[in-house]
Amino acid sequence: MFGFSKKTNLIERTETEYPLQDVKEPNMFRNLFPYNEPPKIAFNHRLVPINMPDEIWITDTTFRDGQQSREPYTTEQIVKIFDYLHHLGGPKGIVRQSEFFLYGKKDRDAVYKCMEKGYQFPEITSWIRASTKDFQLVKEIGLEETGILVSCSDYHIFDKLKMTRKQALEHYISIIKECIEAGIKPRCHLEDITRADFYGFVVPFVRDLMLLMEETGMPIKIRACDTMGYGISFPGAVLPRSVSGIIYGLNHHARVPSELIEWHGHNDFYRAVQNSSTAWLYGSSSVNCSLFGIGERTGNTPLEAMIFEYAQLRGTLDGMNTRIITEIAEYFKKEIGYEIPPRTPFVGDEFNVTRAGIHADGILKNEEIYNIFDTELLLNRPIKVAITNTSGISGVAHWINTYYNLTGENALDKKHALVEKVKEWVDLEYESGRVTAITDKELSIVVNEYKEKLGFKF
Incomplete structure (x- = not known):
């Protein structure tokens, strides 16, 4: 039987008969699911x-x-x-x-x-x-x-x-x-x-x-x-x-x-x-x-x-x-008490955290370069930088700006004296044999110490 489809605006077959095939032996599709091997992806x-x-x-x-x-x-x-x-x-x-x-x-x-x-x-x-x-x-x-x-x-x-x-x-x-x-x-x-x-x-x-x-x-x-x-x-x-x-x-x-x-x-x-x-x-x-x-x-x-x-x-x-x-x-x-893997998209603790210095440098200039969308607006999750031996001075600057909510004219660039001092401390940590990422708590203590020494306020 054929009829006119209002959805496609074409004459199409409207009824097809597919009777039940009551087979005596089960069809396990062994050509696709051999079980002793990974399943196969076939095309017609x-x-x-x-x-x-x-x-x-x-x-x-x-x-x-x-x-x-x-x-x-x-x-x-x-x-x-x-x-x-x-x-x-x-x-x-x-x-x-x-x-x-x-x-x-x-x-x-x-x-x-x-x-x-x-x-x-x-x-x-x-x-x-x-x-x-x-x-x-x-x-x-x-x-x-x-x-x-x-x-x-x-x-x-x-x-x-x-x-x-x-x-x-x-x-x-x-x-x-x-x-x-x-x-x-x-x-x-x-x-x-x-x-x-x-x-x-x-x-x-x-x-x-x-x-x-x-x-x-x-x-x-x-x-x-x-x-x-x-x-x-x-x-x-x-x-x-x-x-x-x-x-x-x-x-x-x-x-x-x-x-x-x-x-x-x-x-x-x-x-x-x-x-x-x-x-x-x-x-x-x-x-x-x-x-x-x-x-x-x-x-x-x-x-x-x-x-x-x-x-x-x-x-x-x-x-x-x-x-x-x-x-x-x-x-x-x-x-x-459910542990979400940290790199799980949208919800993991580190889904929008970067460790690479070159990425941090791009983020410092324009976060769109390395962020999938405005994660702060849509998920209340501002993009972050984790500080490691590969984060670079741009990563340190971005971390300080994010952690202390420094924006616009108040934001620090990578040439700021405070950023340079903190970067020197980070380098010394890894030169001394450290292999783990530096925690936010550790960095905040160091930043606050250098703020006082440099007479810098925010």
């Missing part, structure tokens, strides 16, 4: 069109996937972080949803306390076991949506569930019908989609879900879960690893509207951020993230990273308060 050079949705947003899994990889947060910590997410997402709710466990009393207490806030965004959703009892729990609490695990690769269907594809599909459909009958919107987590037979199982299964949605009038979300981080963003990569192919296939062949598609990525191969951005570009309205990428194994897509990906792709922050990111990082470090 088939390209799909970029299809950026009208609206894109971020969903949060800090309290679900994020709690599977660390000690649980306290109820008070969850409520505080939820407050931060609300303020970070801004009035347009770019951080659209946050999902919670409901298993324990602590988790349910946190949900109730977060609900009492009355925030429109992020909307509180849940993740539960696929059972009638748990559906009723979601309804009793007053949540409108829940995630349901529907593993879709043969690794899971055959080896974990001990089912055939047909049995798995029928089992999943029956569970989702129970969810709908309980008045709950289902969010179907297609676990391990990047190792699944996309046209043999995923598309027929999801197409059945879309027909169920038409029949019941209940929205059914599809979360494409790159559970093992195998997703590939390269154009022309083959399925099941192609992110663009997965999103295009869900949207075009399974007929899932963009607003009901969500990407959930893991970072096993350092691809979480680029894969999430690719999902947006090719038709997924939503990407699922956790703060600082905390999650199972190597973690999820860092939420703070996608804030800046959003701004770069859309040309606006749309009211998001990025300075909150620094507050969240400080809260995690000081109150929760």
Whole structure:
């Protein structure tokens, strides 16, 4: 069947049939996933069109996937972080949803306390076991949506569930019908989609879900879960690893509207951020993230990273308060005791700290030369210089100006007598065998001593 597309203004094929392939033996794609070697990236050079949705947003899994990889947060910590997410997402709710466990009393207490806030965004959703009892729990609490695990690769269907594809599909459909009958919107987590037979199982299964949605009038979300981080963003990569192919296939062949598609990525191969951005570009309205990428194994897509990906792709922050990111990082470090690696982009203690003297010289002249953007304005994190044996006299000057907030006419240049004296002290330290960076406390003591000797005030 063919029809006219208002989106592309072209006549296109509107219906494609992909029947379930109920194979007797599982397809493990051993040509791509040999297990005794690194996985392979293969290409068929088939390209799909970029299809950026009208609206894109971020969903949060800090309290679900994020709690599977660390000690649980306290109820008070969850409520505080939820407050931060609300303020970070801004009035347009770019951080659209946050999902919670409901298993324990602590988790349910946190949900109730977060609900009492009355925030429109992020909307509180849940993740539960696929059972009638748990559906009723979601309804009793007053949540409108829940995630349901529907593993879709043969690794899971055959080896974990001990089912055939047909049995798995029928089992999943029956569970989702129970969810709908309980008045709950289902969010179907297609676990391990990047190792699944996309046209043999995923598309027929999801197409059945879309027909169920038409029949019941209940929205059914599809979360494409790159559970093992195998997703590939390269154009022309083959399925099941192609992110663009997965999103295009869900949207075009399974007929899932963009607003009901969500990407959930893991970072096993350092691809979480680029894969999430690719999902947006090719038709997924939503990407699922956790703060600082905390999650199972190597973690999820860092939420703070996608804030800046959003701004770069859309040309606006749309009211998001990025300075909150620094507050969240400080809260995690000081109150929760979570150690953020110092060079982590946007949130690490040293993400905008330079040690190179030639860089410091450039920063002294114009900080734009070596700073990614105005980090003081957007993150409340002024660019800094760490003093080592390679920092040079420009680094010392910049450190003094930053530490003592000397700007404009009051700023010291590298020829100032105070700067020269401090640089002499730094050189002597390293000539005497020092190998570590000089701390702010040490430098402030030295600067204050030379200030008095030189009769200099600031």
